[in-house]
Amino acid sequence: MHEVVLPRIGTVPAWRREARALAQAGVPAAEVLWRVGEAEADLFAERAPPAAATRQIRLPREAVATFEAALCHADPERFARAYAMLLRLDAGELRWGDRTDPPMRRLLAQEKTVHREIHKMHAFVRFREVPPDGPRRAFAAWFEPDHPVEEAAAPFFARRFGDMDWVIVTPEVTTRFVDGTLSFTETVSRERPPPDATEDLWRTYYAGIFNPARLMPKAMQAEMPKRYWKNLPEAALIPALIRGAEQRARDMQAAAPTEPPARRAAIERQRQPSAPPPPGSLDELRAQAAECRRCNLWSAATQVVFGEGPASAALMVVGEQPGDREDLVGRPFVGPAGQVFDEEAGKAGLDRRTLFVTNAVKHFKFTPRGKRRIHQKPDAGEMTACRWWLDLEREMVRPKVIVAMGATALASLTGSGAGLLRRRGQVETLPDGTPVLVTVHPSYILRLPDEAAREAERARFRDDLRAARYLLETHR
Known part of the structure; x- marks a missing residue:
């Protein structure tokens, strides 16, 4: 039995290296035990590296991207499942994308879940300004993802907020972007950043753009699940806005003009009776x-x-x-x-x-x-x-x-x-x-x-x- 201990930071690249070496050495999936973080005591586990490579492993190009996304899922069996599928694909026992195969179907579903989680992280991270350590403005944010997607989601923030320094802390990983350099470390302190002055302004803006006439709580919660609310400064306003939506919608309808003024005036002129014009x-x-x-x-x-x-x-x-x-x-x-x-x-x-x-x-x-x-x-x-x-x-x-x-x-x-x-x-x-x-x-x-x-x-x-x-x- 081979035991592979993957680091919490750089998990996916580490799995890729280990899986390639094991597969090239012909190690069966049943003889590999995958772990993340500290290794546990196992009398039957072997940590020695596998034998030298005896063959090359070939996978469809689209399979590589799907494996890397699905490995960001929280499922503890994802590494073993992916390695077993890698061997089956290489041996020609499985056709890529065959959804009749249960492991394949589950892998594709987990890829979709991970992409959704990355999208939610992009949407619901809220930065707060903190004292800077240098000439650039500094910001910090706290987020609690359901899946370990921090490393996959971070490049988006680096591209979008490249002119400032920032930190995103999750319960497991701390992502830092300082002077244009992106880095990851395991989280030591889980202290959340304090509120800043812009949050009151943001809440005022959010309340101002809230449209009660288009309120659909179920659709809103489908896009912004309640588990994210505790980290959103505007979330405290939502229950009161929902309660007052019906009255606000009636007030908007009462205040709204029924027709554009110029158009209505033209129509009214047409409706006014006048003397018949002379014939011919x-x-x-x-x-x-x-x-x-x-x-x-x-x-x-x-x-x-x-x-x-x-x-x-x-x-x-x-x-x-x-x-x-x-x-x-x-x-x-x-x-x-x-x-x-x-x-x-x-x-x-x-x-x-x-x-x-x-x-x-x-x-x-x-x-x-x-x-x-x-x-x-x-x-x-x-x-x-x-x-x-x-x-x-x-x-x-x-x-x-x-x-x-x-x-x-x-x-x-x-x-x-x-x-x-x-x-x-x-x-x-x-x-x-x-x-x-x-x-x-x-x-x-x-x-x-x-x-x-x-x-x-x-x-x-x-x-x-x-x-x-x-x-x-x-x-x-």
Whole structure:
């Protein structure tokens, strides 16, 4: 009988060396007695080293990592079981990962348990600041793992807290990280570090972020078992927070707004009764568009955004679709792109009060992302459905010149939005003879990352609007 005494520090590497030597010497598993720490008296145990190696041991690569993890389990039979499996794998009597084999199944289960214990140690170690011995700040922590995972868990703390000195003490092992060097010793003093000033701040923060509306005690205890609570400064608050959660949730519901203020105000304006618009007018057309269900965009948008301007406008400006701001206010070109248009139109000699401004699509298409609504390009079906309203606006206003801003507007007016930049600045003619000047949408300018490029594009956009004014003068 061979007795192998493994040290408490460096247990896994020591087992690996001893197991390899024993296996290479052909020592059967039944003839090896494994211990950790001090050896016990055993009249039949032999501590002499095994005979010289007679063969090489080969294991699957993934098996080595699993053995090393499972050997951090607290099971006293883990070393003997692992050595027996090592011999069976080397002899071809066992296929790696075969869960029909009870020892294999148990080894894999213990590996999973160890990884979970390491994760818990990473999550629930709480450092307290202590007086330093040098120029670096120093911290200490006490933790009580169910399995001997200290050495496996320590590299995480070394990576994350490499700019400070720290000590993690467990009942068996003391881990030190001093001046960037990681070391392990057996624990001599089990004295826990005293509380520090940050714990009161941490408890205040924890109580502030505690969400009573999402309280699930069973799920919380599954992730943070009660055996860890005694070492967590915030744990003393948990029972009282749970008891008051129901009342706090009711108070939160009573204080919370039912809808975003801007959106609610827009909806309320829609609900207010008003006098019926004159028949055959733009106002009547606008009222009819508010009930449009020709595509599905109405279901998510706040309201329809119809064109505005005098019915006798000689110049019609067609954009792509409303943005977030336009959707809330109910008017076209009042957001950031609208501000760019107003500024450059004024510099080009155009007065917005004399223009009829509208969009090819009348509802805001977006994708929600947190609290924001991100603009999405309308598809062909949505543009076709909204062309009905654009054609009616053109029929009522009868503009002399139209400015198409962007590919969506160009496609709705001419049937194709392809090659926008190539067609930019050109004048195209609609089947009814109306000239259309092609340009970019102001949002294109806002999306340019370079300030110099934005200024250059604003100048080109201004020139396009100035060309539209000259074109208008020739068609009057």
